[in-house]
Amino acid sequence: MKLDFSGERVMAVVAHPDDAELLCAGTLARARSEGAAIAICVLCRGEKGQPAKPIRNLGAVRRREMRAAAAVLGAELFTGRWGDGELMDADAPRVFLADVFRRFRPSLVLAHAPNDYHPDHRAVAALVDVATWFSASRGRVTRHPVLPAPAAIWHMDTIEMHGFEPGFYVDVSAWLSVKERMLSCHRSQLSRAGDSEFSPLRPLMRAQAGMRGAQAGVAAAEAFRIHASFKRCRAW
Numbered sequence: 001m002k003l004d005f006s007g008e009r010v011m012a013v014v015a016h017p018d019d020a021e022l023l024c025a026g027t028l029a030r031a032r033s034e035g036a037a038i039a040i041c042v043l044c045r046g047e048k049g050q051p052a053k054p055i056r057n058l059g060a061v062r063r064r065e066m067r068a069a070a071a072v073l074g075a076e077l078f079t080g081r082w083g084d085g086e087l088m089d090a091d092a093p094r095v096f097l098a099d100v101f102r103r104f105r106p107s108l109v110l111a112h113a114p115n116d117y118h119p120d121h122r123a124v125a126a127l128v129d130v131a132t133w134f135s136a137s138r139g140r141v142t143r144h145p146v147l148p149a150p151a152a153i154w155h156m157d158t159i160e161m162h163g164f165e166p167g168f169y170v171d172v173s174a175w176l177s178v179k180e181r182m183l184s185c186h187r188s189q190l191s192r193a194g195d196s197e198f199s200p201l202r203p204l205m206r207a208q209a210g211m212r213g214a215q216a217g218v219a220a221a222e223a224f225r226i227h228a229s230f231k232r233c234r235a236w
């Protein structure tokens with residue numbers, strides 16, 4: 001049995017500029033190669049991810065880094081302007097995200113798991129649940145037209161796999177190099193590899209893709225769990 005992304009419209013919604021690289025970029029790359037339209041929506045600016053030697057205008061630097069990473073993938077990029085650590089389930093991000101969904105019209109949304117470690121990640125899980133629903137609600141008016149149905153949601157693995165029981169795995173062995181190239185765009189964060197309070201991103205990404213791959217009998221995989229709820233389930 002094989003997943004087939006052809007004809008789908010897949011959007012990853014993440015909190016920070018490098019989260020997609022760690023958790024779902026291989027799946028996005030595979031979806032694109034199978035004919036899906038793909039997009040990434042990053043809600044926070046990443047302006048507090050400072051290395052020991054601070055970078056001036058870090059928010060602008062990270063914006064350039066995420067643009068370069070999205071270009072590697074060939075993904076459309078949507079960006080919010082919330083500060084790191086300031087994202088929460090509130091009306092403004094709900095309306096913003098519902099309108100992003102109405103612009104891109106995803107059939108599938110990849111989002112952080114509700115139990116991930118970072119409060120911004122947990123906020124994304126709640127916001128995606130609400131905003132996909134609102135995107136298909138005529139009573140919620142935004143700048144773009146209402147969608148016929150809310151997108152399906154797959155929750156992404158947690159960072160370092162803590163407390164995440166995978167529902168299924170996507171084989172990304174052939175797209176690991178795309179994840180690597182995207183991660184290489186995030187120079188400001190790679191420069192934090194020696195900082196004592198920070199986990200170096202490259203080994204973190206490789207270890208997680210390798211472990212999920214080992215669990216599924218392939219070289220590299222990304223793990224997801226379907227958000228099973230009213231009107232969200234699909235059959236294939």
Ligand SMILES: [Zn+2]
Nearest residue numbers: 015016019118
């Ligand atoms: Zn993050």
